[in-house]
Amino acid sequence: MAKLNVNGRDFEIDVEEDTPLLWALRDHVGLTGTKYGCGVAQCGACTVHLDGVATRSCSVPVSAVEPGQKIVTIEGLGAEKPHPVQLAWAELDVAQCGYCQVGMIMAVSALLAQNPSPSDEDIRSEITNICRCGTYGRVLAGTKLAAARMASNRG
Numbered sequence: 001m002a003k004l005n006v007n008g009r010d011f012e013i014d015v016e017e018d019t020p021l022l023w024a025l026r027d028h029v030g031l032t033g034t035k036y037g038c039g040v041a042q043c044g045a046c047t048v049h050l051d052g053v054a055t056r057s058c059s060v061p062v063s064a065v066e067p068g069q070k071i072v073t074i075e076g077l078g079a080e081k082p083h084p085v086q087l088a089w090a091e092l093d094v095a096q097c098g099y100c101q102v103g104m105i106m107a108v109s110a111l112l113a114q115n116p117s118p119s120d121e122d123i124r125s126e127i128t129n130i131c132r133c134g135t136y137g138r139v140l141a142g143t144k145l146a147a148a149r150m151a152s153n154r155g
Helices: 021-029 084-092 101-114 120-126 136-154
Strands: 002-006 009-013 047-050 053-056 070-072
Touching: 002 021, 009 021, 047 101, 053 101, 084 101, 084 136, 101 120, 101 136, 120 136
Parallel strands: 002 070
Antiparallel strands: 002 009, 047 053, 047 070
């Protein structure tokens, strides 16, 4: 049995301890927004927040999630109102096919929580998610727009 706090709710699920967090979230908690991409933590499609840190859930066994750690998925990111990153993505049509964009949004929102005013180089070095459609220019623009909007909301 694994106990997980996902999007502010507690879940107790019957899984093997080596079950990747990705599959626990999708198959046992029922949150399918987090996507399977590569299974080896390279592409980032499976990115969730684990205590605010962008984490590739395909490579984290449920046994590695400590009691009390908070997991946030894409469903929880904009649960109360759309997150500024989600709004920027929609406004700029960042996604092309969209499959990888859940992971991109989760990675970018974690980056902006840690670094509210990232440089282009910060964004390029921190957002290592892979997009086969090549939307990297739009990801950069969306990140900068979200950062600017978040800064204006703070000020």
